[in-house]
Amino acid sequence: METQIALEEQMKLSSKIVNDFSITVATVNGSGSQTSNSAILRAIFKMGIPVSGKNIFPSNIQGLPTWYTIRVNKDGFVARKKEADILIAMNPATFSEDLESLVPGGAFFYADDIRLSITRDDVVAYPMPVKQLIRQVDIPSYLRDYVANMVYVGILAQMIGIDLEKIRQALEFHFKGKAKPVEINFGVVSLAAAWARENLEKKDPYLLEPMDATAGLILTDGNTAAALGAIYGGVQFVSWYPITPATSLAENLQQYLPKLRKDPQTGKNTYVVVQAEDELAAIGMAIGAGWGGLRAMSSTSGPGLSLMTEYLGLGYFSEVPVVVWDVQRVGPSTGLPTRTAQGDLTFVAFMGHGDTQNIILMPGSVNECFEFAWKAFDLAEQFQTPVIVLSDLDFGMNQWMGKPFEYPDQPMNRGKVLWEEDLEKLEGKWARYRDVDDDGIPYRTLIGNRHPKAAYFTRGTGHDEYANYSEEPEDWHALLNRLKKKFETLKPYLPQPVEERMEGAKINLLSFGSTEPAIQEARALLQKEGIATDFTRIRSFPFTDRVKEICSRYERNYVIEMNRDGQLHQLLRMYYPEIASKMISYAYTDGLPLTAKQIIDFVLSEER
Amino acid sequence: MSNGVSHTDVKVVVNAVGLTKADYRGNPSTLCQGCGHNSISSQIIAACYELNLLPEEIVKFSGIGCSSKSPFYFLSRSFGFNGLHGRMPSLATGALFADHTLRGIGVSGDGDTASIGMGQFKHLLRRNMRLVYIVENNGVYGLTKGQFSATADQGLELKSHGINPYMPIDIAWEALVGHATFVARSFAGDPKQVKELIKAALNHNGVAVLDIISPCVTFNNVDHATHSYAWGKEHETALHELSYVPRAEEILLEYDEGEVREVELHDGSMIVLKKLGQDYDPTNREAAMKVLEESNRCHCLITGLIYIDPNQPSMWDIYQLTETPLNRLREDQLRPSRETLAELNRVFQA
Ligand SMILES: Cc1ncc(C[n+]2csc(CCOP(=O)(O)OP(=O)(O)O)c2C)c(N)n1
Numbered sequence: 030m031e032t033q034i035a036l037e038e039q040m041k042l043s044s045k046i047v048n049d050f051s052i053t054v055a056t057v058n059g060s061g062s063q064t065s066n067s068a069i070l071r072a073i074f075k076m077g078i079p080v081s082g083k084n085i086f087p088s089n090i091q092g093l094p095t096w097y098t099i100r101v102n103k104d105g106f107v108a109r110k111k112e113a114d115i116l117i118a119m120n121p122a123t124f125s126e127d128l129e130s131l132v133p134g135g136a137f138f139y140a141d142d143i144r145l146s147i148t149r150d151d152v153v154a155y156p157m158p159v160k161q162l163i164r165q166v167d168i169p170s171y172l173r174d175y176v177a178n179m180v181y182v183g184i185l186a187q188m189i190g191i192d193l194e195k196i197r198q199a200l201e202f203h204f205k206g207k208a209k210p211v212e213i214n215f216g217v218v219s220l221a222a223a224w225a226r227e228n229l230e231k232k233d234p235y236l237l238e239p240m241d242a243t244a245g246l247i248l249t250d251g252n253t254a255a256a257l258g259a260i261y262g263g264v265q266f267v268s269w270y271p272i273t274p275a276t277s278l279a280e281n282l283q284q285y286l287p288k289l290r291k292d293p294q295t296g297k298n299t300y301v302v303v304q305a306e307d308e309l310a311a312i313g314m315a316i317g318a319g320w321g322g323l324r325a326m327s328s329t330s331g332p333g334l335s336l337m338t339e340y341l342g343l344g345y346f347s348e349v350p351v352v353v354w355d356v357q358r359v360g361p362s363t364g365l366p367t368r369t370a371q372g373d374l375t376f377v378a379f380m381g382h383g384d385t386q387n388i389i390l391m392p393g394s395v396n397e398c399f400e401f402a403w404k405a406f407d408l409a410e411q412f413q414t415p416v417i418v419l420s421d422l423d424f425g426m427n428q429w430m431g432k433p434f435e436y437p438d439q440p441m442n443r444g445k446v447l448w449e450e451d452l453e454k455l456e457g458k459w460a461r462y463r464d465v466d467d468d469g470i471p472y473r474t475l476i477g478n479r480h481p482k483a484a485y486f487t488r489g490t491g492h493d494e495y496a497n498y499s500e501e502p503e504d505w506h507a508l509l510n511r512l513k514k515k516f517e518t519l520k521p522y523l524p525q526p527v528e529e530r531m532e533g534a535k536i537n538l539l540s541f542g543s544t545e546p547a548i549q550e551a552r553a554l555l556q557k558e559g560i561a562t563d564f565t566r567i568r569s570f571p572f573t574d575r576v577k578e579i580c581s582r583y584e585r586n587y588v589i590e591m592n593r594d595g596q597l598h599q600l601l602r603m604y605y606p607e608i609a610s611k612m613i614s615y616a617y618t619d620g621l622p623l624t625a626k627q628i629i630d631f632v633l634s635e636e637r
Numbered sequence: 638m639s640n641g642v643s644h645t646d647v648k649v650v651v652n653a654v655g656l657t658k659a660d661y662r663g664n665p666s667t668l669c670q671g672c673g674h675n676s677i678s679s680q681i682i683a684a685c686y687e688l689n690l691l692p693e694e695i696v697k698f699s700g701i702g703c704s705s706k707s708p709f710y711f712l713s714r715s716f717g718f719n720g721l722h723g724r725m726p727s728l729a730t731g732a733l734f735a736d737h738t739l740r741g742i743g744v745s746g747d748g749d750t751a752s753i754g755m756g757q758f759k760h761l762l763r764r765n766m767r768l769v770y771i772v773e774n775n776g777v778y779g780l781t782k783g784q785f786s787a788t789a790d791q792g793l794e795l796k797s798h799g800i801n802p803y804m805p806i807d808i809a810w811e812a813l814v815g816h817a818t819f820v821a822r823s824f825a826g827d828p829k830q831v832k833e834l835i836k837a838a839l840n841h842n843g844v845a846v847l848d849i850i851s852p853c854v855t856f857n858n859v860d861h862a863t864h865s866y867a868w869g870k871e872h873e874t875a876l877h878e879l880s881y882v883p884r885a886e887e888i889l890l891e892y893d894e895g896e897v898r899e900v901e902l903h904d905g906s907m908i909v910l911k912k913l914g915q916d917y918d919p920t921n922r923e924a925a926m927k928v929l930e931e932s933n934r935c936h937c938l939i940t941g942l943i944y945i946d947p948n949q950p951s952m953w954d955i956y957q958l959t960e961t962p963l964n965r966l967r968e969d970q971l972r973p974s975r976e977t978l979a980e981l982n983r984v985f986q987a
């Protein structure tokens with residue numbers, strides 16, 4: 030702790046900024062900076078300080094610039110912040126641009142082999158002898174490049190006060206306890222920290238001090254949370270096709286399923302994961318499996334979802350349970366595949382042929398990614414229809430703090446399924462599409478049911494209650510209306526909106542998905558400006574009645590979302606035309622997560 | 638009984654599982670009279686009846702087309718799913734995982750398989766899913782009224798569509814190249830062969846492709862077209878006479894030694910091939926390619942079991958599932974314990 034004291038001595042004169050700043054690490058994509066950045070992030074988290082980490086990366090495997098931003102905030106506001114207070118410049122190509130982006134008084138750490146001039150005198154510049162330090166490490170030369178990025182970890186740790194022991198623990202997490210890589214990487218970190226202690230003089234104001242604001246919390250990404258939630262929801266069948274940012278969802282399933290879901294006696298599998306040839310096949314398999322009675326899912330993003338639309342439309346119409354995660358990204362084709370958006374909402378809501386509606390769940394935290402992952406199966410099977418979970422890249426691939434995952438608090442709901450003994454009791458008298466319980470939800474049987482009356486023929490053609498072919502106008506009409514009734518029945522079972530009140534609030538900030546951190550930060554700052562706000566986060570579609578009750582209360586509901594056209598705003602006005610004039614749209618998309626400042630500026634411009 | 642007919646009076650022929658042939662029937666066909674697809678449906682019924690399979694242990698799948706409608710016309714006591722155009726392979730793959738004790742029969746058309754569905758068809762083969770995959774091949778799109786399909790002969794002239802300028806796709810060839818482990822070709826006008834091939838296919842531990850020329854009497858029955866009755870009858874050359882012999886059944890067929898070849902399937906059942914003239918070995922992939930290539934060159938219809946590899950692992954061998962079908966597993970087998978989640982939380986915690 031001697032160094033800590035020395036640092037503080039130095040800092041006595043200048044003002045300190047403690048636990049409230051953001052760090053941007055500028056590297057070249059593919060240079061292996063991920064380990065370094067996660068080590069910094071998790072070490073800060075382990076020091077008890079609220080933190081988040083976002084990867085702003087290009088669609089490229091190697092060579093293009095990439096930025097990792099870490100937001101440290103003692104009050105827990107960890108949305109993206111545009112400005113960088115500390116910048117670590119490892120990429121010559123963006124060196125000058127990075128230097129410009131720094132706030133006045135900011136700290137600029139740069140690899141000293143980048144021979145470019147420091148063109149600002151209002152920042153503190155720290156050269157880092159990366160190459161020179163790495164040469165001193167006793168490892169095979171082919172490994173040197175991999176660990177070079179650990180140099181900035183060590184130097185930063187020394188200069189802002191990251192506990193080295195926490196960095197070691199973070200590396201142990203990253204390497205899943207494998208001793209050798211932890212030792213090698215940590216060796217570099219220690220060496221670099223020692224070098225900084227001897228050679229650099231602290232001149233910037235940014236410091237970390239341990240807190241206990243993260244005790245008991247977890248740090249993870251939405252795709253990991255979703256995969257685990259699905260496993261605790263009893264997922265049995267996963268078929269998928271790689272697409273950023275959904276890929277790591279399926280890969281996490283592949284990683285965790287073998288550990289969690291083998292039959293303990295026989296070691297045999299209770300699950301199936303198939304990497305399909307495309308999304309057309311991925312959804313075909315999932316629909317087949319859902320029809321066969323398995324908890325089936327796929328994960329994809331916008332372009333994949335369009336390929337899945339035809340089968341999902343058939344799934345809605347022939348009443349097949351299936352869960353699809355749409356981890357949203359930007360645009361068609363390649364678009365901006367590594368950037369985030371909330372642009373699929375209206376598409377997903379009605380995706381299908383003719384009159385279609387889909388259940389959409391919209392998680393707003395990593396905890397809800399977990400929770401909705403298991404709940405989605407219950408809803409899909411209870412209501413025999415596809416359920417789409419709308420996540421986005423910011424959730425899927427970035428690191429978020431959350432509460433520990435909560436074990437499902439309800440037994441599984443497998444829906445209305447008739448097995449042999451049920452048909453025995455009914456003397457074989459049943460009809461696949463008959464509304465027996467007057468709730469729009471029929472009964473189904475599953476393949477393998479050996480009762481001679483169990484079978485039925487599933488089809489996309491018009492059908493009667495017995496699933497027989499029918500072009501009778503009344504059959505078609507009745508079928509469509511029963512499906513509508515089913516969607517009325519299901520509303521109370523969908524997650525209700527999250528509501529937060531503030532003393533004296535006359536306006537409501539309304540959103541869905543990953544924008545909550547930016548909105549919460551904006552609310553706190555708006556309050557300081559004298560504007561109290563309530564907050565509502567919608568968590569499902571079709572909208573529950575509560576959504577209308579809430580919106581009716583306010584003269585102005587600011588509908589905040591990351592797309593161009595204000596899709597949530599569109600849907601709300603469509604469903605509630607009588608209160609449409611109470612809805613104000615703030616829709617903005619540029620591929621990056623929203624910031625509090627954007628929201629504040631908009632609300633102030635409207636309110637003043 | 639009030640009508641005076643007691644059950645003992647009626648002689649009902651049943652198979653070894655106590656079912657009559659009627660128990661294997663489907664709904665009345667709405668396809669055209671004389672459509673090749675109908676005769677294939679009859680042979681599916683006959684094969685399942687003769688193999689003593691319970692209809693409840695079979696699941697039917699199809700894509701879209703006249704051919705794909707036909708699963709409604711056989712095995713009413715079996716579950717069925719008439720899916721999307723060209724995408725029955727994925728549907729069947731997912732569904733069959735629900736209960737690995739079941740056998741799948743998929744019916745497709747040449748449009749359904751060789752155009753929109755080519756991708757899924759090829760990938761089904763690669764995975765060697767246990768599924769009988771029947772292509773009812775008529776060289777046209779029947780259901781959309783007679784456009785050329787990708788298997789139509791080059792130069793074929795049809796009244797409303799002119800002359801087909803493109804080269805045909807050969808489904809058996811595609812199957813072989815795609816590593817199908819069972820490839821057969823037959824002709825709807827040869828019911829005995831169709832039936833024996835279906836029987837053998839049903840017992841194959843993997844994907845079994847049956848490319849069955851099945852004339853469309855409405856849109857493509859011009860006598861010189863490969864997919865017509867007249868041409869098929871005239872040009873069919875069977876590679877062998879063929880019988881399927883279930884396991885534990887004595888081989889009663891009498892063939893002269895030297896003329897008979899037996900192929901043992903995974904479960905010990907046999908396919909007995911009686912050679913016709915040439916010395917053909919259906920376990921030799923290279924030879925199979927040669928036979929197909931030659932038949933294309935001489936423009937003749939080679940039928941029979943073209944290729945079989947009974948030893949490739951099927952998807953079941955690869956996936957190692959619990960003995961209990963997945964769709965009968967209980968909640969406690971699917972939801973890991975609380976303790977495991979607590980342990981995971983500890984790893985992610987500060
Ligand atoms: C996605 C899609 N595109 C087009 C169609 C229209 N369609 C229905 S059947 C068919 C062709 C069927 O041809 P084939 O598979 O050869 O069956 P056949 O009727 O000849 O037995 C087409 C194009 C469809 N149902 N779905």
Ligand code: SF4
Pocket residue numbers: 668669671672673674703704775779780852853854855856
């Ligand atoms: S149109 Fe052709 S393929 Fe369709 S049912 Fe009639 S004969 Fe068969």
Ligand SMILES: [Mg+2]
Pocket residue numbers: 702746747748773774775776777778779786
């Ligand atoms: Mg056809």
